Amino acid sequence: xxxxxxxxxxxxxxxxxxxxxxxxxxxxxxxxxxxxxxxxxxxxxxxxxxxxxxxxxxxxxxxxxxxxxxxxxxxxxxxxxxxxxxxxxxxxxxxxxxxxxxxxxxxxxxxxxxxxxxxxxxxxxxxxxxxxxxxxxxxxxxxxxxxxxxxxxxxxxxxxxxxxxxxxxxxxxxxxxxxxxxxxxxxxxxxxxxxxxxxxxxxxxxxxxxxxxxxxxxxxxxxxxxxxxxxxxxxxxxxxxxxxxxxxxxxxxxxxxxxxxxxxxxxxxxxxxxxxxxxxxxxxxxxxxxxxxxxxxxxxxxxxxxxxxxxxxxxxxxxxxxx
Numbered sequence: 001x002x003x004x005x006x007x008x009x010x011x012x013x014x015x016x017x018x019x020x021x022x023x024x025x026x027x028x029x030x031x032x033x034x035x036x037x038x039x040x041x042x043x044x045x046x047x048x049x050x051x052x053x054x055x056x057x058x059x060x061x062x063x064x065x066x067x068x069x070x071x072x073x074x075x076x077x078x079x080x081x082x083x084x085x086x087x088x089x090x091x092x093x094x095x096x097x098x099x100x101x102x103x104x105x106x107x108x109x110x111x112x113x114x115x116x117x118x119x120x121x122x123x124x125x126x127x128x129x130x131x132x133x134x135x136x137x138x139x140x141x142x143x144x145x146x147x148x149x150x151x152x153x154x155x156x157x158x159x160x161x162x163x164x165x166x167x168x169x170x171x172x173x174x175x176x177x178x179x180x181x182x183x184x185x186x187x188x189x190x191x192x193x194x195x196x197x198x199x200x201x202x203x204x205x206x207x208x209x210x211x212x213x214x215x216x217x218x219x220x221x222x223x224x225x226x227x228x229x230x231x232x233x234x235x236x237x238x239x240x241x242x243x244x245x246x247x248x249x250x251x252x253x254x255x256x257x258x259x260x261x262x263x264x265x266x267x268x269x270x271x272x273x274x275x276x277x278x279x280x281x282x283x284x285x286x287x288x289x290x291x292x293x294x295x296x297x298x299x300x301x302x303x304x305x306x307x308x309x310x311x312x313x314x315x316x317x318x319x320x321x322x323x
Contacts, residue, residue, distance in 0.1 A: 077101065077323060080111075082248055084318015089155035089183060090119030090126070092316045096159075100167035111161040115181070117316075118154045126151055148190040155314070157181035157232055173246075174237045181254045181314075182229035191220045210274040211282070226260035228312040238320060248320045254312040 038046070078099030086092045098111025119126060130149045159179035165171040203212040234252015241247065272279040 078111075080113075080320055080322040082318055082320030084248065084316050085122075086117055086155070086314060086316040088185060088312070088314055089117035089153045089316075091121045092117040092155070092318060094159075094320075096161075098161060098163070098322070100163075100172065105166070108166045109163045111163070111175075113157075113159040113161060113179075115157040115159055115179075116155065117183075119152050123152075145192060146189045147192045150188050151185070153183065153185040155181065155183035159232065173239055175235065177232070177234045177236060177250065177252060179232045180230070181232040181312075184225070184227045185260075185312075186226075187224045189222050191222055193219075212272050212274070212279060214270045214272060221265045223263045223265075224260050225263070226258070226312065228254050228256040228258055230254050230256040232314075234314065236316075244322050246320045246322065248316075248318055250314070250316040252314055254314065256310055256312055259310055 078097050078101075080094075080096050080098060082092075082094050084092045092115070094113045094115045096111055096113030100108050102108040127150065130151070157179055159177050161175045161177050163172060163175050165174065203210060232252055232254050234250055236248065236250035236252075238246040238248040271282045273282050
C-alpha cells in the first residue's frame with residue numbers, strides 16, 4: 001500500500017504537466033483515431049478526481065495503521081491509575097479513564113475517576129512528623145502548650161474531569177474537575193500547662209471565682225472532628241514524563257454543610273477553689289456542672305468561628321500511569 005501511495009503522490013505532481021503536453025500534441029491522422037483536445041474545465045475536473053483518489057488512499061492507510069496500533073494494547077486504551085499524597089487525607093489513589101485519541105471533539109475532553117484516600121498506611125510517618133514538630137511543645141498562650149497530637153483521615157469521591165484543550169500539547173494536561181466527595185478528619189492534641197513558683201498551684205479565674213490545680217500543672221485534651229460530604233469543585237493538571245508515566249496535581253474544595261466540631265476534656269482531679277482565703281477541694285457536682293457550662297461557653301465561641309468555615313480543602317500530588 002505504501003508503494004502504491006508513494007507512486008500515486010509522485011504521479012499527482014507530474015500528471016498536470018504531462019496532461020497538458022499530451023493534450024496539446026496533435027494525434028496522428030489514422031482511420032481509427034479522432035483528433036481531440038481537452039478543455040481547461042475538463043483538465044481541472046480530471047486533475048481533481050485524481051487528487052481525491054490519492055487522498056482516499058492515504059486516509060484509508062492512516063485508519064488501518066491506527067487500528068493496528070490500538071490492537072497492540074494489552075489494556076483498555078485510556079485506562080489510568082495514580083497514587084500520591086494529600087495534606088488533608090493522607091495516602092491518595094485513583095482509577096479512571098480518559099482517551100485523548102478519540103476523534104470526537106467532546107469525547108477526547110472528558111474523563112472519569114474514582115478517588116480514595118486514607119492515613120492508615122502512613123500513620124507511623126504522620127506520628128513521627130508530629131512528634132518532631134511538638135518535640136519541645138507548641139505554646140498556645142496562658143502557659144499552655146501542645147505536647148502531643150494525632151491526625152486520622154479518610155476520603156472518597158466520584159469525579160468528572162474536563163480537559164478544555166483536548167490533546168493539545170502542554171495545555172492538554174490542564175483539567176477542571178467536579179464531582180461528589182465524602183470523608184472525615186479527626187485531630188486530637190494533648191494540652192499541658194506548668195507554672196514555676198512556690199505556690200504549688202496552677203491558678204486561673206472563672207466567672208469571678210479563683211480556681212487552681214495542685215502541683216503547678218494542668219492537663220487536658222482538645223479534639224477536632226470533621227465529617228464532610230458534598231459537591232467537589234477543583235482544578236489540576238498532569239505532566240507527561242515518559243512511556244505513559246505522568247505527574248499529577250489536584251487542588252479544590254468540598255462544599256459541605258457540616259462544620260468541624262471542637263471538644264475539650266479538662267479533668268477535675270486535684271482541682272481546688274479559693275474560699276475565704278483558703279484553698280479547698282472542689283468535689284461538688286453542681287460546681288462541676290458550672291465549670292462544664294463555662295467550658296462549653298468558651299467552646300461555643302470557638303465553635304461559632306468554625307461554623308462559618310464549611311469548605312473542606314484538598315490538595316493532592318502524585319504519580320500516575322495512563323495505558
